Amino acid sequence: MVDLKSQYEHIKEEINAGIQEVLDTTTYINGPKVHEFQKNLESYLDVKHVIPCANGTDALQIAMMGMGLKPGDEVITADFTFAATVEVVGLLGLTPVLVDVEEDTMNISVEAIKKAITPKTKAIVPVHLFGRAANMAAIMDLANEHNLFVIEDNAQAIGANYTFADGTKKKAGTIGHVGATSFFPSKNLGCYGDGGAIFTNDDALAHTIRGIVNHGMYERYHHDVVGVNSRLDSIQAVVLNAKLPQLDTYNQARKNAAKVYNDAFETNEHIITPKFDFERDDHVFHQYVIRITNGKRDALLTHLQEKGIPCAIYYPIPLHKQKAYTDERYNDADFAVTNKFVDEVIALPMHTELDKEQLDFITSTVLEFVL
Ligand SMILES: *Cc1c(COP(=O)(O)O)cnc(C)c1O
Numbered sequence: 500m501v502d503l504k505s506q507y508e509h510i511k512e513e514i515n516a517g518i519q520e521v522l523d524t525t526t527y528i529n530g531p532k533v534h535e536f537q538k539n540l541e542s543y544l545d546v547k548h549v550i551p552c553a554n555g556t557d558a559l560q561i562a563m564m565g566m567g568l569k570p571g572d573e574v575i576t577a578d579f580t581f582a583a584t585v586e587v588v589g590l591l592g593l594t595p596v597l598v599d600v601e602e603d604t605m606n607i608s609v610e611a612i613k614k615a616i617t618p619k620t621k622a623i624v625p626v627h628l629f630g631r632a633a634n635m636a637a638i639m640d641l642a643n644e645h646n647l648f649v650i651e652d653n654a655q656a657i658g659a660n661y662t663f664a665d666g667t668k669k670k671a672g673t674i675g676h677v678g679a680t681s682f683f684p685s686k687n688l689g690c691y692g693d694g695g696a697i698f699t700n701d702d703a704l705a706h707t708i709r710g711i712v713n714h715g716m717y718e719r720y721h722h723d724v725v726g727v728n729s730r731l732d733s734i735q736a737v738v739l740n741a742k743l744p745q746l747d748t749y750n751q752a753r754k755n756a757a758k759v760y761n762d763a764f765e766t767n768e769h770i771i772t773p774k775f776d777f778e779r780d781d782h783v784f785h786q787y788v789i790r791i792t793n794g795k796r797d798a799l800l801t802h803l804q805e806k807g808i809p810c811a812i813y814y815p816i817p818l819h820k821q822k823a824y825t826d827e828r829y830n831d832a833d834f835a836v837t838n839k840f841v842d843e844v845i846a847l848p849m850h851t852e853l854d855k856e857q858l859d860f861i862t863s864t865v866l867e868f869v870l
Contacts, residue, residue: 500685500809500810500811500846500848500849500850501684501685501848501849501850502850502851502852502853503684503685503689503850505852506749506850506851506852510741510742510745513741514737514738514741517532517737517738517740517741518734518737520532520737521733521734521737526733527732527733527734528730528732528733529730529733530733530736531733532733532736532737532740533551533730533731533732533733533736535736535740536551536731536736536739536740536743537549537550537551537696539740539743540696540698540739540743543658543670543743543746544670544672544673544698545669545670545673546670546672546673546678546698546699546700547699547700547701547702547705548698548699548700548701548702548705548708549696549697549698550696550697550698550699550705550708550709550712551694551695551696551730551731551736552694552695552696552697552712552729552730552731553693553694553695553728553729553730553731554681554682554683554693554694554695554729555583555652555654555679555680555681555682555683555686555695556583556586556587556681556695557695557712557727557729558654558679558680558681558695558696558697559583559584559587559624559650559652559679560587560590560591560727561679561697561708561711561712561727561729562650562677562678562679562697562708563587563588563591563593563622563650564591564708564711564726564727565677565697565704565707565708565711566621566622566648566650566676566677566704568591568593568621568622568648569593570591570592570593571592571593571594571619572593572594572619572620572621572622573593573594573595573596573617573619573620573621574588574593574594574595574596574620574621574622574623574624575596575597575598575607575612575615575616575620575622575623575624576588576595576596576597576598576607576623576624576625576626576652577597577598577599577600577606577607577624577625577626577628578597578598578599578600578817578818578819578834578837579599579600579605579628579814579817579818579836579837579840579841580626580628580652580814580818581626581654581813581814582818582821582823582824583652583654584624584626584652585597585818585824586823588624589823589824593621594619595824595826596615596620597817597818597819597824597826597829597834598611598612598614598615598833599611599833599834599835599836599837600628600836600837600840601634601836602836603774604628604631604633604634604774605628605629605631605788605840606625606626606627606628606631606632606633606634607623607625607626607633607634607638608836609634609637609638609641611833612638612641613641616641616645616647620645620647621647621648622647622648622649622650623638623641623642623647623648623649623650624649624650624651624652625638625649625651625652625675626652626654626655627651627652627653627655627656627659627671627672628655628656629655629773629782629784629785629786629787629788629813630655630656630659630687630753630782630783630784630785630786631656631659631773631775631780631781631782631783632656632659632660632661632671632674632781633651635651635661635671635674635675636663636664638675639674639675642675648675648676648677649674649675649676649677650675650676650677650678650679651671651672651674651675651677651678651679652679653671653672653678653679653680653698654679654680654681654683654686655686655687655785655786656671656672656687656783656785657671657672657680657686657687657688657746657783658670658671658687658688658746658747658749658750658783659671659750659781659782659783660781661674661781662779662780662781668781672698673698673700676699676701676704677697677698677699677701677704677708678697678698678699679695679696679697679698680695680696680698681694681695682694682695682696682731682735682739686785687746687749687750687753687783687785688739688742688743688746688749689742690735690736690738690739690742691734691735691738692732692734692735693735694731694732694735694739695729695731696731697712707724710723710724710726711724711726711727712726712727712728712729712730713726713728714726714727714728748851749851750783750784752851752852752853753783753784753785753787753849753850753851754777754782754783754784756784756787756849756853756858757773757775757782757784757787757849758777759855759858759862760772760787760789760847760858760861760862761773761775763862763865763866764789764862764865764866767866767869769791769792769793769795769869769870770789770790770791770792770865770869771789771790771792771843772789773787773788773789784849785849786813786846786849787846787847787848787849788813788844788845788846788847789844789845789847790840790843790844790845791843791845791869792843793869795868795869796812796842796843796844796845798868799845799865799868799869800812800845802864802868803847803861803864803865803868806864808847808848808860808861808864809848810845810846810847810848811845811846812841812844812845812846813844813846814841814844815841816841817834817837817838817841819831819834819837847861847865848861
């Protein structure tokens with residue numbers, strides 16, 4: 500699905516030299532490279548505070564801990580996403596409330612959020628799924644009206660712009676009260692191990708979170724709150740410092756590949772391509788996901804695998820049907836879109852190194868099967 504080897508070849512010298520420097524200076528943890536990356540990412544995202552941490556799941560958990568949410572508080576998030584989002588809600592003893600997604604964007608449905616709000620609701624967690632920002636303007640309006648926190652799960656959309664009605668743009672992950680991202684190797688900005696970060700423009704919240712990631716310490720050996728140990732290490736920061744200046748180029752390469760796919764598939768009556776205006780909308784295509792509407796999705800998956808084309812189903816089971824997250828309050832009919840998606844979606848190879856020959860082979864192999 501991804502070609503990290505070819506990408507590494509282009510930035511090898513810088514990464515190797517940076518890693519050697521960390522080894523020579525033994526600044527493995529909290530070294531200058533981590534601080535440098537924090538500053539670089541703050542300026543790229545145009546956000547006041549970036550707090551690096553160990554992975555994207557921690558980033559979400561720590562963001563929620565920072566908001567001071569209490570057991571029993573309800574947190575609304577999307578049914579169609581990776582489980583990490585809802586997992587941390589459960590781990591903190593908060594009550595996850597899953598809602599359906601929109602047909603066009605595959606992101607959390609604002610209408611469904613509205614219906615799910617109760618007096619116990621404290622936060623909304625929009626997930627910018629597959630690289631496209633959720634409808635943040637409407638979500639922020641709703642949050643302001645009901646006095647709710649917004650925690651953006653930006654693990655799949657780093658670098659994506661969100662455009663407001665008046666034309667102003669902000670980076671996904673910097674619009675809500677706090678954003679969380681992952682630097683897992685296959686993400687759009689990936690390191691060579693685990694990594695994550697939390698972003699916020701709120702000074703007080705940033706201070707709280709900086710203590711939480713470091714065992715609840717604001718002063719050495721004074722533990723004011725229950726914290727965690729969650730750090731980005733210097734070697735990962737070296738990789739991220741080398742890749743961050745390339746992020747826009749990487750995302751553009753993904754977008755170009757998505758355009759080739761969309762152009763090839765658009766006229767096929769059994770394929771629904773991502774609805775997307777390449778001139779106006781932003782989308783960083785963490786995944787390129789199409790829908791196969793003639794019931795042949797599973798057969799296509801097997802066919803592509805036989806032809807040596809990597810592909811995957813994101814996500815095969817709605818969260819509301821997962822043993823760990825099912826809840827008797829849910830009504831299956833309220834998840835009509837997610838229930839349909841899990842049977843129709845298929846993700847095709849998407850990374851920064853796809854060339855024309857590979858794309859032609861993939862599109863023709865898909866098209867000859869899905870007639
Ligand atoms: C990858 C991912 C995460 C978790 O990130 P890790 O670094 O793997 O912990 C959370 N949410 C979404 C939507 C993701 O895709």
